[in-house]
Amino acid sequence: MSLFRPELDRIAGYVPGEQPRDAGWTKLNTNENPYPPSPRVIEAITEAAQGKLNLYPDPLGTAFRQAAGKVFDVDPDWILPGNGSDEVLTILTRSVAGTTDQIAFPYPSYILYETLADLQGARHQRLLLEPDWSWNFDKIMPLVAQSKLVFVPNPNSPSGNRWTWDDLISITPPKGMLVLDEAYGDFADHPHRGELLNSTIGHQIVITRTLSKSYSLAGIRFGFALAHPTIIAGMRKMKDSYNCDALSLAAGTAAILDQDWMIANTAKIRATRERLTASLIELGFHVVPSQTNFVWATHPTGAHKAQYDALRMRKILVRYMAFPDVPWAPDQKLDGLRITIGTDAEIDSLLTAFKEIV
Amino acid sequence: MSLFRPELDRIAGYVPGEQPRDAGWTKLNTNENPYPPSPRVIEAITEAAQGKLNLYPDPLGTAFRQAAGKVFDVDPDWILPGNGSDEVLTILTRSVAGTTDQIAFPYPSYILYETLADLQGARHQRLLLEPDWSWNFDKIMPLVAQSKLVFVPNPNSPSGNRWTWDDLISITPPKGMLVLDEAYGDFADHPHRGELLNSTIGHQIVITRTLSKSYSLAGIRFGFALAHPTIIAGMRKMKDSYNCDALSLAAGTAAILDQDWMIANTAKIRATRERLTASLIELGFHVVPSQTNFVWATHPTGAHKAQYDALRMRKILVRYMAFPDVPWAPDQKLDGLRITIGTDAEIDSLLTAFKEIV
Numbered sequence: 001m002s003l004f005r006p007e008l009d010r011i012a013g014y015v016p017g018e019q020p021r022d023a024g025w026t027k028l029n030t031n032e033n034p035y036p037p038s039p040r041v042i043e044a045i046t047e048a049a050q051g052k053l054n055l056y057p058d059p060l061g062t063a064f065r066q067a068a069g070k071v072f073d074v075d076p077d078w079i080l081p082g083n084g085s086d087e088v089l090t091i092l093t094r095s096v097a098g099t100t101d102q103i104a105f106p107y108p109s110y111i112l113y114e115t116l117a118d119l120q121g122a123r124h125q126r127l128l129l130e131p132d133w134s135w136n137f138d139k140i141m142p143l144v145a146q147s148k149l150v151f152v153p154n155p156n157s158p159s160g161n162r163w164t165w166d167d168l169i170s171i172t173p174p175k176g177m178l179v180l181d182e183a184y185g186d187f188a189d190h191p192h193r194g195e196l197l198n199s200t201i202g203h204q205i206v207i208t209r210t211l212s213k214s215y216s217l218a219g220i221r222f223g224f225a226l227a228h229p230t231i232i233a234g235m236r237k238m239k240d241s242y243n244c245d246a247l248s249l250a251a252g253t254a255a256i257l258d259q260d261w262m263i264a265n266t267a268k269i270r271a272t273r274e275r276l277t278a279s280l281i282e283l284g285f286h287v288v289p290s291q292t293n294f295v296w297a298t299h300p301t302g303a304h305k306a307q308y309d310a311l312r313m314r315k316i317l318v319r320y321m322a323f324p325d326v327p328w329a330p331d332q333k334l335d336g337l338r339i340t341i342g343t344d345a346e347i348d349s350l351l352t353a354f355k356e357i358v
Numbered sequence: 359m360s361l362f363r364p365e366l367d368r369i370a371g372y373v374p375g376e377q378p379r380d381a382g383w384t385k386l387n388t389n390e391n392p393y394p395p396s397p398r399v400i401e402a403i404t405e406a407a408q409g410k411l412n413l414y415p416d417p418l419g420t421a422f423r424q425a426a427g428k429v430f431d432v433d434p435d436w437i438l439p440g441n442g443s444d445e446v447l448t449i450l451t452r453s454v455a456g457t458t459d460q461i462a463f464p465y466p467s468y469i470l471y472e473t474l475a476d477l478q479g480a481r482h483q484r485l486l487l488e489p490d491w492s493w494n495f496d497k498i499m500p501l502v503a504q505s506k507l508v509f510v511p512n513p514n515s516p517s518g519n520r521w522t523w524d525d526l527i528s529i530t531p532p533k534g535m536l537v538l539d540e541a542y543g544d545f546a547d548h549p550h551r552g553e554l555l556n557s558t559i560g561h562q563i564v565i566t567r568t569l570s571k572s573y574s575l576a577g578i579r580f581g582f583a584l585a586h587p588t589i590i591a592g593m594r595k596m597k598d599s600y601n602c603d604a605l606s607l608a609a610g611t612a613a614i615l616d617q618d619w620m621i622a623n624t625a626k627i628r629a630t631r632e633r634l635t636a637s638l639i640e641l642g643f644h645v646v647p648s649q650t651n652f653v654w655a656t657h658p659t660g661a662h663k664a665q666y667d668a669l670r671m672r673k674i675l676v677r678y679m680a681f682p683d684v685p686w687a688p689d690q691k692l693d694g695l696r697i698t699i700g701t702d703a704e705i706d707s708l709l710t711a712f713k714e715i716v
Contacts, residue, residue: 004592005456033412045407049400053577054391086598098363219411219604234362240444246577247605
């Protein structure tokens with residue numbers, strides 16, 4: 001006799017990604033930022049640690065919302081801080097989708113959205129992307145129309161491309177929300193700034209953001225939603241009372257106030273990305289022009305798994321990804337290497353290894 | 359047109375408890391510990407802040423689970439760390455209760471369980487307690503039998519009493535889980551140590567723990583579940599991948615390893631609790647013998663709201679609580695004052711004020 005919901009029993013257990021902690025690895029597999037966070041963040045945490053940790057934190061994260069409001073030029077009521085954008089996406093799923101409702105998302109894309117739908121016991125629908133990562137509107141619009149929630153990472157993972165604002169307006173469900181997961185929005189050539197919130201469908205848009213990538217803070221689990229205050233108010237009902245702790249609130253506030261640091265950090269990543277892209281193309285790879293802190297590389301030989309293994313032998317970790325049920329891919333399986341942009345030295349090591357392997 | 363689930367629209371918005379941040383308040387309203395946490399916790403946070411915050415934290419919190427396993431004499435597989443016991447309770451609700459399932463809990467008691475059921479869209483059932491805070495087994499057993507999940511804070515809030523292990527075994531749902539919320543378990547005269555996990559119903563028991571109270575760490579949002587590995591494995595599927603951040607994991611691990619500090623802290627609270635109880639009785643209050651870091655005080659005049667207001671005028675905050683639909687209470691409404699055990703100086707201020715007021 002299982003004591004759990006049948007939905008949960010049907011789902012496979014979570015397998016954490018490879019996170020070797022021993023020294024000597026070049027870690028280009030989980031899209032972490034290779035640079036340390038702003039020194040102001042470390043100061044803020046150290047100061048908060050000396051504060052009144054015996055008291056509950058501010059349940060609404062007021063200081064952070066004020067700081068982020070200034071950066072995005074909105075009132076603090078447009079912002080909901082969360083324990084990583086993971087928590088923000090979970091809150092949205094629970095707030096919007098009942099067991100008879102449909103959640104849709106592009107495919108191949110970030111696999112989490114399907115897991116969130118399964119955990120909620122909601123129906124889900126993949127929106128198949130074209131070989132060039134564009135939308136097939138004729139095919140997907142009927143599916144979008146039936147959805148309460150459409151999750152779209154923009155830019156996308158694993159491909160690294162971004163879609164136009166017009167594309168995204170088109171795939172907004174008429175009676176639902178479009179959630180733009182902008183985890184990588186700061187790495188775009190023209191960094192995203194909440195543009196669609198002021199569009200005609202602005203009241204149906206939720207933008208999620210994380211400090212894990214562009215602010216080098218994967219360790220503190222901090223993200224936020226940016227949306228119309230009526231949406232934020234609904235999400236606030238669903239969240240745990242004190243969902244963000246005093247330390248991550250202090251860290252997040254210091255991080256978002258140091259925009260100069262973030263902009264300099266992402267500029268470095270972008271420069272390395274262009275160099276890596278050019279070098280991979282020289283080595284015979286096909287590389288999708290990336291707007292993120294990673295690139296999606298495929299090779300005419302299709303030997304991606306062997307390449308991954310050969311890199312791993314050299315203590316270089318990239319992400320080998322395989323997506324089944326892709327009609328336009330060989331054997332209906334799309335696979336390739338997703339490579340995080342590391343430091344210039346790390347990318348040099350990777351390229352040296354690739355020259356031996358490919 | 360609401361974009362949310364009808365269940366969410368029906369629920370009132372969350373109103374955060376009173377958390378004045380200006381100086382001069384004596385804060386005895388939210389069961390925070392008046393003493394600072396172990397100095398080792400502050401050292402651990404400061405050290406973690408210098409670490410690799412650009413990398414994701416350990417998704418399973420291995421170091422914490424090893425430390426807590428030693429304290430509770432179980433394997434690490436029996437432990438699931440969470441973002442406060444709030445998150446652990448949310449994970450349990452989502453993992454066990456579908457929309458047709460029933461969640462039960464004592465009443466009057468901690469109001470959160472009802473909110474969790476409502477947010478999940480599950481049915482809920484109050485198990486009415488007797489005037490002496492004991493169970494009426496004849497009345498509640500049919501309700502327990504139909505439940506997938508029974509939440510019981512042990513010791514209880516607002517009353518501060520604890521129930522016997524035999525009582526708790528009796529109210530375990532035959533086809534469900536009994537969740538013992540032991541937020542205050544360390545303040546009992548014989549602190550709880552996971553006793554029921556080894557009982558005949560051990561495989562149906564989940565114990566939740568928080569570091570907010572006995573470890574003086576409400577600010578870091580850290581709690582954990584203690585249960586049979588098959589239950590922990592199911593809960594792990596439901597949680598966000600990286601639900602605890604690197605700083606709170608470091609803080610939580612340091613805290614749980616410093617048992618001497620926690621034991622000395624709770625001993626101080628217990629001593630002050632006995633003194634406060636005796637003094638309130640002298641002032642004419644009825645006080646439930648407390649096994650927690652607060653007391654539930656009622657006065658023959660029934661003037662609890664006026665007493666709360668008069669204390670508030672003097673910048674002393676206690677919790678005025680009123681529970682409707684209690685058949686055995688005057689006008690079916692049970693009200694009273696829930697007073698957190700502060701420092702001896704804070705309790706002296708409270709008693710001085712009470713002498714003027716009562």
